[in-house]
Structures are given as C-alpha cells and as structure tokens.
Amino acid sequence: MPVKFVPPSSARAGTRPGGVRVKICGLTRPEHVGAAAEAGAVYGGFVFFPKSPRNVGIDRARELALTAPLGLAKVALTVNADDALLDEITARVPLDMIQLHGAESPERVAAIRARYGLPVMKAVGIAEEADLAALDHYAAVADQLLIDAKPPRDAALPGGNGLAFDWRLIAGKSWQVPWMLAGGLTPDNVAEAVRLTGAAQVDVSSGVESAPGEKDPARVAAFVAAARSDVPVLR
Ligand SMILES: O=C(O)c1ccccc1N[C@@H]1O[C@H](COP(=O)(O)O)[C@@H](O)[C@H]1O
Numbered sequence: 009m010p011v012k013f014v015p016p017s018s019a020r021a022g023t024r025p026g027g028v029r030v031k032i033c034g035l036t037r038p039e040h041v042g043a044a045a046e047a048g049a050v051y052g053g054f055v056f057f058p059k060s061p062r063n064v065g066i067d068r069a070r071e072l073a074l075t076a077p078l079g080l081a082k083v084a085l086t087v088n089a090d091d092a093l094l095d096e097i098t099a100r101v102p103l104d105m106i107q108l109h110g111a112e113s114p115e116r117v118a119a120i121r122a123r124y125g126l127p128v129m130k131a132v133g134i135a136e137e138a139d140l141a142a143l144d145h146y147a148a149v150a151d152q153l154l155i156d157a158k159p160p161r162d163a164a165l166p167g168g169n170g171l172a173f174d175w176r177l178i179a180g181k182s183w184q185v186p187w188m189l190a191g192g193l194t195p196d197n198v199a200e201a202v203r204l205t206g207a208a209q210v211d212v213s214s215g216v217e218s219a220p221g222e223k224d225p226a227r228v229a230a231f232v233a234a235a236r237s238d239v240p241v242l243r
Contacts, residue, residue: 014099027236028202031211032228033085033189034168036221043225045080047232052076053083053107053211056097061220062213068169069101083107083129087166088137090210091123094217097122105129107154109167118149127151129188133158133166134173140181149184157191170214172197175204181207195230210235 032044033053044052054069055062073082081104084097088110088174097103106124108117109131121128130150132142135158143153159166172192189207194215194224202210216231218224 012099024139028207029188029209030232030235031083031209032216032223033083033190033211033213034060034217035072036068037221037223038072039225040091040223040228041072041075041080043223043228044224045077047229048236049080049228049232050210051081051083051105051211053213054087054101054166055085055086056089056168057085057109057165058095060168062168066100069097073102077170081105085109085167088112094120094124095157098126105152108150109154109156114145114149117146120148121151129154131190133155134177134191137177140177143183147185150185152185153183153187154190155187156211156235167191169211172201175201178205180181180206193231195227195234198231198235202235 028048031051031053033047034055035041035044035052041052054064054072057063059205076082081103084101085107086105103126105127106120107191109232117128117130128150129152130146131154132146133139133156139158146153146202155178156167157171159169163169170192186209188209188211189201189205193210193212194199201207216223216227219225
C-alpha cells in the first residue's frame with residue numbers, strides 16, 4: 009500500500025507563505041538542473057517521451073537526477089507508459105514523483121500509484137468547461153493534478169506546446185488534492201496566471217527555453233521570480 013503523499017501546507021491550502029511552488033519541466037542537461045535549483049524551483053521534470061525535443065533516456069535521466077540537490081523534487085514525466093517502462097525508470101532513476109501526461113484512465117493512475125509507491129500527478133487537458141469534470145475523477149485517485157491546456161487535435165505532443173487555456177475556467181476553484189497550473193506559462197504571464205487562478209503551484213517547459221529542449225537560465229530565474237512576485241514582503 010503506497011504512503012499517501014502529504015504536500016506542504018502551502019500547496020494544500022492554496023496559500024503561499026513561501027511563495028508559489030515552481031516546477032521546471034524538460035531538463036536535459038546538468039546546467040538545467042542547476043539553473044532550476046538555483047532559481048528556487050522545487051520540482052524538476054525529466055521527460056520520457058521519444059517524440060519530445062526534451063526526451064531523455066534512462067541513463068541521462070539517472071545522471072541528471074543524481075546531480076539534483078536536496079530540495080529539488082525529481083519528477084518523471086511519462087505518456088501512456090506501460091509497466092515495463094515504468095519498472096525500468098523507477099528502478100534506475102531516483103525519483104520523487106511520477107507525472108502521467110497521456111490518456112491514462114483513473115484505474116491506471118491508481119494502479120501505477122499502488123505499484124510504485126510514489127506520488128502520482130495526473131495531467132488533465134482543459135479547453136472548455138466540459139473538460140473540468142475529469143479533474144474530479146482524477147482527484148479521487150491521484151496525489152496531485154496538473155491542469156494543462158488541451159493539445160490541438162493534430163499535435164505531436166500532449167503537452168509542452170506553449171499553449172495556454174482560458175484561466176478563467178478554473179478561477180477560484182479547488183480540488184481535494186493539490187494542483188499545479190501549466191500550459192503556455194512564461195516569465196511575462198505567470199504572475200497574472202497565478203493572480204487569476206489562485207494557483208499555489210505552476211509548471212513550465214517551453215516558456216523558459218531559448219530553443220526546444222534548451223532551458224535558458226535567465227528565463228528560468230525570471231520565471232521563478234515572477235511566479236513568486238505576489239508574495240507580500242515582510243518589513
Ligand atoms: O515538455 C514536453 O516536451 C512534454 C512532452 C509530453 C508531454 C508533456 C510535456 N510537457 C508538459 O506540458 C506542460 C506544458 O508545457 P509548456 O509550458 O506549455 O511548454 C509542462 O508544464 C510539462 O509538464
């Protein structure tokens with residue numbers, strides 16, 4: 009029986025005593041891991057999806073994960089992965105969380121959570137009001153939700169497309185598990201996204217890159233600073 013993931017109180021309550029918690033996804037080099045940690049991100053994501061320009065093999069992901077300092081939670085992003093692939097990833101890469109970014113059913117999410125004993129974050133694509141119902145279904149089985157833009161029908165990737173959805177669809181809403189906002193976030197729009205949605209956690213990939221798969225340390229730092237810009241300064 010996996011241990012239920014208990015997030016920090018800031019993520020549970022939607023309050024931000026220490027600032028919004030940031031995930032930088034699609035790290036492909038040790039410098040990216042360093043830049044994310046240095047900027048103050050609390051999660052770093054490794055993509056295991058061959059079609060992505062951010063794909064890392066298991067060997068590279070292991071090397072990257074071993075360079076991550078304490079305080080940067082290591083997240084494996086997979087898309088409709090079978091047990092054989094997940095067995096290999098979890099056996100070789102030190103991880104803190106599994107992110108499911110495909111069409112995994114609630115039953116599959118529950119099975120993965122039980123099999124690996126790691127917290128599981130399920131991504132749900134949103135384009136319109138009707139898509140929100142899925143969040144309730146997955147909140148019953150996942151440790152966290154990742155609320156992303158629904159990819160275009162012909163997209164090669166189910167995420168990492170730099171597309172935002174209408175944030176007003178989730179403004180003021182909450183679920184029974186912590187959630188993270190994603191999709192088209194950049195250093196320029198993340199503060200507004202946080203203000204509008206009340207997100208306590210945000211996730212970014214393409215918005216902090218200089219080219220696909222190339223994280224730009226200056227953009228990473230600017231993103232984290234902007235995400236936390238609504239934290240009141242204590243004098
Ligand atoms: O980043 C990728 O390459 C990727 C590939 C397959 C599934 C998901 C992927 N990224 C996730 O998508 C969101 C949104 O990305 P973006 O910021 O709009 O580029 C991101 O937070 C990743 O978790």
